[in-house]
């Protein structure tokens with residue numbers, strides 16, 4: 013029987029996030045090798061209008077709309093995916109690590125005794141052995157592990173954004189769109205969300221450009237400069253532990269061993285020395301630019317471009333140049 017790869021779509025109310033197209037590229041590439049269908053799940057309060065963006069990119073789009081999905085709650089997602097797996101028996105669930113739900117997928121894998129691969133970098137089929145081979149980033153990206161599994165049971169696979177080109181080409185000639193045939197009731201949940209804090213528009217994991225600050229930014233006021241630069245570059249702001257510990261930023265902005273692992277196209281380190289704990293979080297960054305007044309700062313050894321200078325002089329000049337370029 014044909015195998016089924018399920019991609020969990022990531023979206024905002026008005027648009028499908030690029031990471032979904034990256035997952036579809038990965039799914040379609042593997043599907044061609046193992047002769048599988050690619051199905052996409054779209055969850056939300058009102059997502060039907062988004063399904064059109066997925067036409068031609070997968071075999072089937074399954075929609076699930078429910079008022080309980082207005083806010084993320086892991087119990088809700090857990091219920092949805094438990095029921096979906098029970099009903100549809102996907103062979104592979106492909107998820108991005110920036111998707112809401114990263115907390116529910118390891119649990120899901122454990123529940124179904126599935127293969128579970130986090131930090132997956134690629135997937136390919138070996139027809140000789142019948143195994144699916146993968147590379148996986150471990151120890152905060154300091155090591156790459158090579159592994160293989162047989163599709164004798166479900167596999168839950170989590171990848172990071174920006175590893176694959178987004179799939180925008182039409183692959184499938186026909187894409188079916190239908191509702192996910194499961195039900196959801198508030199009675200099934202033990203906890204209820206009372207309120208939620210405002211989140212930043214762009215998450216660190218998704219951003220193509222990350223402007224991060226360290227102790228060299230000197231204060232929460234100094235970080236405002238980073239927000240201004242990030243805003244102009246359509247990027248997100250990150251921080252070192254030192255800046256977070258000083259109270260200039262919330263912990264959710266921390267990058268590194270005990271913070272987020274990111275893989276943006278461009279990473280700009282401002283007033284950051286480049287400790288191993290911080291570098292652990294930026295292994296996936298494609299281009300690293302450092303601004304530091306100390307020419308011997310370790311960050312320069314790990315940077316593609318370096319500016320030796322005072323952040324309070326360099327960043328305003330960068331902002332000025334960007335502004336002079338216009339839109």
Ligand SMILES: Cc1cc2nc3c(=O)[nH]c(=O)nc-3n(C[C@H](O)[C@H](O)[C@H](O)COP(=O)(O)OP(=O)(O)OC[C@H]3O[C@@H](n4cnc5c(N)ncnc54)[C@H](O)[C@@H]3O)c2cc1C
Nearest residue numbers: 226227228252253254268269270283285289290305322323
């Ligand atoms: C178990 C453990 C886990 C950790 N996890 C993390 C983690 O997840 N993430 C993390 O970031 N750290 C982590 N740390 C802390 C880490 O070891 C470093 O202490 C921290 O990263 C240093 O932050 P920093 O670069 O902002 O500060 P510093 O090391 O103090 O560097 C500040 C830099 O700013 C430069 N500077 C100062 N003023 C200016 C200026 N005006 N213009 C330009 N440059 C200037 C200085 O030359 C210096 O290089 C962890 C530590 C431990 C022990």
